[in-house]
Amino acid sequence: MSIVADMSLAEYGRMKIEWVQDFMPALGAIKERMAQEQPFKGLTITMSIHMEAKTAYLATVLKAAGAEVHATGCNPLSTQDDVAAGLASLGVETYAKHGVDAKEYRDLLVAALRCHPHLIIDDGGDLLELLTGDYAHLGDRIIGGAEETTTGIHRLKARAKAGLLPFPMMNVNDAKCKHYYDNKYGTGQSVWDAIMHTTNLLVAGKTVVVAGYGYCGRGVAMRAKGMGANVIVTEIDPIKALEASMEGMRVMPMDQAAREGDLFVTTTGCRDVIVGRHFAVMKDNAFLSNAGHFNVEVNGEELERMAVRVFPRRQDIVGYEMPDGRVLNLLAEGRLVNLASGNGHPAEIMDTSFAIQALALEYLRYHGKELDKAVYEIPQEIDDMVSLLKLRGIGMEIDHLTPEQEAYLAGWEV
Secondary structure, three states, X not given: XXXXXXXXXXXXXXXXXXXXXXXXHHHHHHHHHHHHHOOOOOOEEEEEOOOOHHHHHHHHHHHHOOOEEEEEOOXXXXXXXXXXXXXXXXXXXXXXXXXXXXXXHHHHHHHHXXXXXXXXXXXXXXXXXXXOOOOHXXXXXXXXXXXXXXXXXXXXXXXXXXXXOOOOEEEOOXXXXXXXXXXXXXXXXXXXXXXXXXXXXXXXXXXXEEEOOOHHHHHXXXXXXXXXXEEEEEOOOHHXXXXXXXOOOEEOOHHHXXXXXXXXXXXXXXXXXXXXXXXXXXXXXXXXXXXXXXXXXXXXXHHHHHOOEEEEXXXXXXXXXXXXXXXXXXXHHHOEHHHHOOOOOOHHHHHHHHHHHHHHHHHHHHHXXXXXXXXXXXXXXXXXXXXHHHHHHOOOOXXXXXXXXXXXXXXXXX
């Protein structure tokens, strides 16, 4: 039985789910096919992804494909209660509430696994953590799963290397249709949408520090530069740092950038990117935000210990007054800013990511029992299929090689 905050919100939640469907043509085409073929008939799927409208639409696609679907969130602040209620009203068992504490969040994850699923979708690795610990018995029927985000892939590969992966997992995050579009263009837009809405302040003219220049960092930096910011990038990878410099960004260590930045965005997937020694030298009214999966990139505990006063300044902004009178502003408790204080990625972006998810589960449905307990890349044919569905959905076509061109590329003669 679903566990949501308020079922009276269901009607508006359904409206939000219906809205995004119009802008997700690739997933819509997959839904149409799967509704006829019923690839998941007789199977149970548990999904833990940010509980908002695009995620809810994916859940309905899997349900239309024959699955019994159980859905929960993957972050205590990213759940939208109206969407959770709307999804529950559409026949998907939903276990998600906004703003729960750590214990209740874990309880909701466990509730979503009590169905003993055959397939899972994870976002950050919380389901897998439970299934390799105290709740391993709930995974007795699992064929395999798919992981959505960079942080989760790091954890997956570490488990696989240690021989602790209990079933095969598909690396959705590194599919081209995911990290090229979702991580770069989705994060690039949704982070600034959330920051601008939350602060109601200009980006133009500010010095923006972007920690990490992977695909997420590239997108955040690109959009900041496009809006007139002076962009600084911090990196540990010399190749990515050189790329940032070639794109016109200044590159320096965080110890130096901390003194110059007006607004900080972390996108590394690592912990303790911004810590006490950085807080000690930041400008008055600097803004701190995180676009990585967990709230560990900006060390909020250390920030609170250093502060002489902690006080709310605006919805989703908390001020930390330092002993010298400076105030540092932390957005969304240091959690994923684009989801904890925004609406997440645009529907057009999540169309490709969630199309990959649906097809990854279908691949596991037919091949999972043959696979070893390892992390698998998305087959190229799935990436290509989703790209073509997306192009057709937005009214575009591409060229194709002629037999003569194929022969030319396959040979060595001019």
